[in-house]
Amino acid sequence: MESGFFYPFDTPDQITAAERRQDGLVRDLKQLGGVEVDDRASLIHFNSTCLDMIDRSFTIRGGMSNILALVCTLFGLGGGGFALRMVMPDLLAGKIESPWIVWIMICVLFTVVTCVLFIAKRTIGQEFFTYTHFPIRFNRKTRMIHVFRHKGSGGVLSVPWDQAYFHIGKGTLARSLLDLRGHVMDGDKVIDTFAVGNFFSTREPIQQIWKFIVVYMEQGPQALPKDIHIVKSPNVSLKNQFICATSYCNIFLPIPLIKWVFAALITGMRWVVMKSCREPVWPSEIVAESAIAPDDIYHWGEPEFSGGPVRDARGEWQAIQARNRRLNK
Template sequence: MYFFEWMLWWGTTLAEEGKDEVFGKDFMEENQAPLKAALEEEYPPLEWSVSDHPRSRGPVYAFNDTYLEMRCGSLEHYRGLITPLVLTLFLFGFGGAYGAINLLLNGPNHNGIADYLIGVIGVGGITAGFWYCFFKFKFYIPIRWELFTHRRLLIRFNRKTKQVHLHRPKYAGGVVTMPWDKIIPIHEGAGMRLVLAWMPHRTGQPFVTFAAVGKRAGTAQDLLDEWEFIRRYMEEGPKSVPQPRVRSKMPWPWYSLEPQFEGLWPILRHGDWKLWLGKLLMSPAFLILGAGHWVSQLLCWEPRWPKIIREAGQPGKPTPKLTTAEDYDPETCRRLYLNADLWVPKDHDPDAPAKEEESGSQWLP
């Protein structure tokens, strides 16, 4: 499910007049303090090791001397849950209205052809009205988070070009190319995925880019090991890390059960019988979620990289350009710059020396 990715892009491209309504003025003012702290925070160089046991828990879809490709996405374990809920609410509303008309027209004094025609017109009108509201008020958006969209989000680390490529739907920012040397790894703790971020004060662009990579972690060490695997691959090459298991992109049903159990094995391994019993009782729920996940996979399509990214790193082939705000349509570009204060402190000096210009303050009026 791509709710987090959609929400981030939607918030970043809000119209200026809607920003205060969504985020609130208090939030916008309070947001400035952590932004200033982020500008002053020092990040360890990419040459520094964070673990002695680099390993990837996957899923890995490609691993060679040129690039490493993995799955990303923040709420994969909830995929297949939203669509049944939305459709159920929709059908309940339609069914209730249809039932009301049925009771109204099937009384003792309502059996004529006129009543039949009124019923047909009423049901048809309600059906048309529901579909109108469905598209007018964009009730289809939650369904697009997990149906008729990309089968998975992908992240590709190209060690030859020192670039990272993200493959996302257009409603979540689309395909972007980010610099490897501006990456910020966030490995907070158990139950989370490894998060990679590109912040405006490092990239010089008026938007932030996040990628939640791989599986949820059972322990904090899992995240450090995952990041060390990626870091060594990019900095030292594929021979510096253990050969990962490369997975097929075929949507096999057992792959859809994995997200429900990500991060649970270390807990179960050290848990008592009560924990095991609780998980056993919850197993039908896990199976239902897994089935919804699999159906979602079947009703989506496999993402395909643009040709320039597929060929990046090969001899004689061009290097993809880094993504900028100007790569989007004019209106989206304008909104990205207007919303730069979500990520950049307002009172930064626009006449700062060149070494400080990457803070992004030059975007703001």
């Protein structure tokens, strides 16, 4: 679940040509004929020039890991402070004569502080004061893929569409969670790795996202189904965080009472995390090559919150209703 964010991707150093042929996702639309086209709520921007997908980690931002890290930090600091308060008066008064007790106490406190600092660094460094999301851009006119990581030098990974190797990746710890995984290759050597869109527990949604991207890149926006629209929103509003938190809890916490308690906690944590972060900004050269024509009929509307209404040339609710009918068949 946290692969590529808290934990590195489980990526081999090399992937041979035979392995790529066996496990790679094909780009031949004839071979993808039985797969439905769908972005699976991974799309956040769309027009005739490029599309942006959400990053794999967006779903878990401010989730259970943050809450557990906060609880551990508070307990660690509270426990360490309580121990000092109980022991220090006797230690200073010379009532503790055995040096072993002092050394044991120092070792315990050092361990607690180290663990607290590790947890705080892991949470603050990865979650807070970074970016609200880390989009992946597919530019069909330049045939380039851009992976946003940070604003500084080398903060965007760019690879030609025709040279990237894609397959269905597995989580580092939760092996049952799958994602659309991309690799930058130098021969058989893996240079870099990234994931595109949401993660799932089955292969079908990943194949649908892949076909959506392939159709867009190879045939253009006009070849996509007319009832697809943008569902996901990276907006930092409290309402959007509640929707994202509820969706997260629907997957992992099916028991109603427990689900709503954790949904409230995760909503608050996500909102605090997102408020501390800034919007990702693409470098000027990528912005220039991704310019949207004023009359672009394929510049799709973006909802203010995930699952909300979209307003574009195709209508407001019609696309939503048509797509829901198709998915519920």
